Amino acid sequence: MAVDLGLEQTIVRPDVVQECYLPESSEWLCCVTGHCTGLWGPVDVQIQLAGAEVVLLVYVAEIEDQCLLGLDFLTSMGCSLDLRAMQLEVRGKVVPMGRCTSRSAAMKALRATVIPPRSEMMLPCQLEGFKPPGLGVVEPNWTDGVDI
Numbered sequence: 001m002a003v004d005l006g007l008e009q010t011i012v013r014p015d016v017v018q019e020c021y022l023p024e025s026s027e028w029l030c031c032v033t034g035h036c037t038g039l040w041g042p043v044d045v046q047i048q049l050a051g052a053e054v055v056l057l058v059y060v061a062e063i064e065d066q067c068l069l070g071l072d073f074l075t076s077m078g079c080s081l082d083l084r085a086m087q088l089e090v091r092g093k094v095v096p097m098g099r100c101t102s103r104s105a106a107m108k109a110l111r112a113t114v115i116p117p118r119s120e121m122m123l124p125c126q127l128e129g130f131k132p133p134g135l136g137v138v139e140p141n142w143t144d145g146v147d148i
Helices: 071-076
Strands: 024-030 036-049 052-060 068-069 080-082 087-090 093-096 107-109 121-126 136-140 144-147
Touching: 024 052, 036 068, 052 071
Parallel strands: none
Antiparallel strands: 024 036, 036 052, 080 087, 087 093, 107 121, 121 136, 136 144
16 A cells, blocks of 8 residues: 555555446556556545545556555545654554665666756656666655655
């Protein structure tokens, strides 16, 4: 399960949903890598986290994580996200978060760019061990500068 602050509506994998019929959507999910996949739904799904549960209308897509929690879940559950402590608070209960290092790789920006404070930017990048170059999201790393 992952938290995505840029996602308005929660997305789950097809194996999470126990629906016989998944209505096709005209929407597409496109990643920063440029890979796009179709969406199904929305469908009602019961989500449980930290002893709290909610039924949400979610979209279904072929994604790597079991679930991408979007702003719909975070706001409906009154969540508070502490990025310094790497914790998600759900209705008063703390859920520790970790960095996903298994999917990390070195990325090199292909052009020098000034990124304004408190912002992120899509830049042409070369991901270590992958060809051809693609787009990468560059955002602040609060401990030591910039993550690419």
